[in-house]
Every structure is written in structure tokens, then in C-alpha cells.
Amino acid sequence: MSTTSIDVARRRSAELEHDLLADPGRFRVLTGDRPTGPLHLGHYVGTLANRVRLQTAGIEVFVVIADYQVITDRDSVGDVRGNVREVLLDHLAAGLSVRDGSGVPGATVFTHSAVPALNQLVLPFLSLVSVAELQRNPTVRAETAAATRRGSGAAGPNGLLLTYPVHQAADILFCGANLVPVGQDQLPHLETARLVARRFGERYGQVFPEPEALLSAAPLLLGTDGAKMSKSAGNSIPLRADEDETARLVRSARTNTERRISYDPVHRPEVANLLLMASLCCGRPPEGLAEEIGDGGSAALKHLVTESVNEHLRPLRARRRELAGADDHLRAVLAAGNAHANEVADATLQRVREAMGMTY
Template sequence: MSSKRPIIVSGMRPTGRLHLGHLHGALANWVKLQDDNECFYFSADWHALTTNYHDTSVIKQAEREMFVDFIAAGIDPSRSTLFIQSRVKQHAELNLLLGMITPLGWLERSPTYKEQRENITDRDLALYGFLGYPVLMTADIILYKATRVPVGVDQVPHLELSREIVRKFNFHYGEVFPEPQPLLTAAPKILGTDGRKMSKSYGNTIDLGESAESTQKKIMGMVTDPARKRRQDPGNPDVCGVFYLHKVTSDAETVAWVDQNCRTAGIGCVDCKKKLLERLLPQQEEMRARREALLAKPKDLDDIVQLGNEKARAAAEANMVQVRAAMKLE
């Protein structure tokens, strides 16, 4: 990989099997970014501890499943660096140093901090690690001198905080880090089987490479337009999760056909779902086959991640040498 290419850094918390929401919301874009950028994609296992510190026993297996889905979805380990956050200790070192200059008020105004403190009530989140997660996130990004970070519009405020931390660091110690810019990605809306956003926490997901039988059962049972009571009633595809899946799965001609015939009662919901399955089932089968091939060779997967850890560690240490020198720490 050429160091002259723009550097992209992004990660996911290891939560196990990924689903269609992950594929169309992030992974499909990550695959495209490999063509023109130097990409670092990682398992954010330390970040997982900020809200799931009470049960760490599931992280390693979840991480393996996640890496399998990364590669099955098209992330190429020969073109992108896949690694585990906690295996690159420089993330922790830079996190510590950035924490020394980050004002408490900057962290307390984070919208995610406020939102999750209100919504997650089954465990104590009044913790140093949870409050300071944006500092670790900043360290993750700038440790590799990333210039662009793929984010949705709702994540732009988080990246602005990272840029503020970078500006303060550079003011005190010299121009060490570039300010990472948002690479806005128009993530398509993916609704789950119950009509809400597809999410593991809602139990409404369709996993990548899920079996044909299970996928078909879930699709045929999906919630559609709740106002459409009878087959002859016109429907509104704009509120239907099946239609959103059509938009990321079917071709433009099929999407237009479904849109028009739903609104005019030319087709029923069963017809719409069957049309979706014509495209979705072969895609799921291809993904399932790739997943099984990867799972059948666990050592190969371990080697891929180990090599990625080494590549990430080398890049991180080269930049930390500059950081320590700028801060007169060595």
C-alpha cells in the first residue's frame, strides 16, 4: 500500500455476527474505499468495554465472527489492514497523552454521552472510561494520521471534537497531526423485521449469510405498511422495511416496479416480499459460502489478523516516535 494515498481509519465494536444494516450502512462503503485509499479497519474491543465492561467473555468470539463478515463482505486483507485495537498498545499511550490536554467540558457536552446515560439504565455508566471514549476515538484516528474518516451526518459532531483535540495538541507541541475530515457517507435506511431500525438490541436483524430458510422466514414475516389492511388497499412503500431492502438489493427497474405497484395496489405485500427474495437469497447464499470457507480455515484467519496487528503496530509506533519527540518525552 502506498503511503501517498489518503489514509482511512474506521472500526466496529465486536458484537458478533453482522447484519444487512451493517453491510449497507458501512461495509459496502469500506469495500469501495480500498480502491483509492490506505485503509485501516479494526476491532474496537477497548471501546466495547465502555458500555459492556460487565461481561467480557463474549468479545473474542464476537471479534472472530466480525472479521469473518468483514472479509466475506469484500474487505481484502491484501489491500486493507485488519487489526485488533488492544493488540496495538500505542492506542492506549496516545489516549493517555491526549487525555492530559482535553478539557472535561468538551467531553461532557458529547451528545452520545448524554443520550446513552439517559437510555442505558441497567448498568452504571458514570465512569471515567465512558466519559473519555471520544479521547480514545481520537487516538484511534490520528495515531495513523488519518485524513478522512467515513461517518454519517449524525457522527460529524464527534469528529469535530477530535479536530479540536488535534488543534490543541498541535498548538502546544507543533504540527504533528493532520485534522481528520469527515468522509460523509449517505448510509441507506435499513429497517428490521419489526419496522424499526435494524439492530441486534431489537432482535430484528437478518444476518449476513443467514440460511435461505431462515432468511425467507424472516422476510415473509416482516412488518410492512401498517395502514394497508387488505390486498386491494394502496400501500405506502416509504414506511415499509421490505421496500428499503429492495432499494439496496434489487435493480433500479425492480425498485420502480415495486414502488408504483405498491402505491396502486397492483401487487400485494406477499408479491413484494417474494420479488425481494429472488435477489436477496442468492446474495445471502454467496455470503454464506464465503463465510463457511473462512471458518473452515481458522488458522488462515488468525494469520490475517496477526499480520494486520503487526502492520498497524509498525505504523503506529513510527508516528508515536514523532509524538514523543514533539512532547520532549524522549
């Protein structure tokens, strides 16, 4: 996207922040994660904490655990069932209040594969988007290139990967979400959802709102190797890690040979990232933390980061341990979320059929 488009998105996101505080009932949020492994510290500061914030503000939240998306870019799905459970545990431990069948309102947490009507929306949506538009999507381009390098499958990248943006559009539109928390790099995906909503309205009549982006204010955390923190790269600090494992992971993080610690994201990105990690966990500016460490070097920096992360995540990890043995509750949460998502999706699909003249 152009710099101008991103600037417009930022200004609009700031306006939405004001609006959602003034009238939270106007909004419905759709967000989610792929169950490819345990969530990590980057997920917590970038997305989980924000989901809890939006719910606390009074906004209805839908969270998709996108199990179908696991097969878009890999030949082996791994332990999908176990990973769904881990992602659910991370959300509950982070403080998200969820539907659990008790009648108490909360966020709707559901899995892709359990909501057939949602996935059926992909068919008419695909007719509204050209192949060239799908191929221009930045994530499709990047994942296609990565799949080609890996030699994924005999014929290369699969067809599901190409239609990935339309699947995301269905995720957003099926529940009438009008607000989607995203990072800047995800704006093209949201634009596909807006395009589908607009074209469907032009062709068949207005059914879907055009969802808007709520850009994340959370800074990007790098992994312990200096690259983007990722579940699959082995460079993250999982939320489920214990304090000893956290200490080991932080000790392995890259820094540099200069002893004096300074906050310089351009020239010392690894050191700056550790300072930022500590800052986000202890609520103090990274520049002040660097000044405090001074000539203490990497050892003092990593000690501070370890203590800050462990202190910040201690309540979350305690809740996670309590919930890990509550299998009946976890099953109830998914059952209630899937049931409500199916009700919403069935109603939406019926409106789509009526608009398209396909009720018989």
C-alpha cells in the same frame, strides 16, 4: 450539530469523493466496528460495501475491530473472541482484501487490545479536551442516559464511557488517517478527533492531520420491527443467516393493513423500508418495485424482499462458509494486521513523545 454545519459537511464530502477518485494515494481511511455480535444487512449496505469500494479505488484502509469499546457501555463483554472472528469473517466475505502475512498489500485489520501504543495516546489526548466537551458529545449523552436507565453498575456509567470520543480520536489519529467514512450522526465524534489534532499542533507542534468526514450516501435501513437495525435489538438480518432464516426474519417484519403497496417513507415507513431493502439488493428503484407489486399486499412484498436479499447475499455467504473453516488464515490476518498497526502506532507515539519533550 446545526443544519448549516451538516450542509457544509455534505458539500465537503462531495468534493472529497471527486478528489479521492483523482488522487487516491493522498488518502488513508480509518473505519471499524465493535465486536458485539454478527454484522447485518444494514452494515453491508452502509459500511462494508463502501470500504471495499474505497480500497478498490486505491485508498489505504485501516479497520479497527474495537474490542476495548465493548466495555464502554455494558457490564458483560460476552464472547468477544468469537465476535471478533465473526466481524473478521464478514469483512473477508464482503470482498475486502487484507494483509495476511504473505507480503501481498491489503487493508490492515486489527484489534484495539493488541495495539498498546494506540491506547497510550489517549493519555495526552485527554489533556486537550475538557470534561464539559466530552459530556456534550451526543453519543456520550445518549449512552449515559441509557446506562442510567439500566442501572449499569453500582455507580452508574463508567469513566470509560465519558472518554469514548477521545478513544475514537486515538483510533483515527494513530495511523494518520485523513478520511473517515461516517454517518451524519457520527460527525460530532470526528469533530473531537479534529479538535485533538488541532490542539495538539497548537501546543506541541504539528504531528497529526485533521481528518475529514466522508459522509455515507447509503440510506438507513430499519429493522424488522421498524426501529433502527441493530445487532443487539434482534431486529436485523445477519449476513451469516441462511436463506431460510432470512425468509423467516422478513416474514416477521412489520407492514400495515393497507393492501396496495406504495413507496411512502413518511406515512408507511415499514413498507417503504422493505421496498428500499429490496431496491438496494436488486438495483431497481423502490417506486418501480411498489408499482410492480401493486395489490399483491404484504405477502408479495415480503416474497420479493426475501428473494432479493438472498440473491444479493448468496456470493457473500458462499465465501463466508468457505472461510469459516480456514482458522489458520483468519489467525494470520489478525496477526499481520496487529503487527502492522503496532509498527504504525509505535512510530506515532515516538513522534508524540518527541513533540512533547518526553524522550529520555
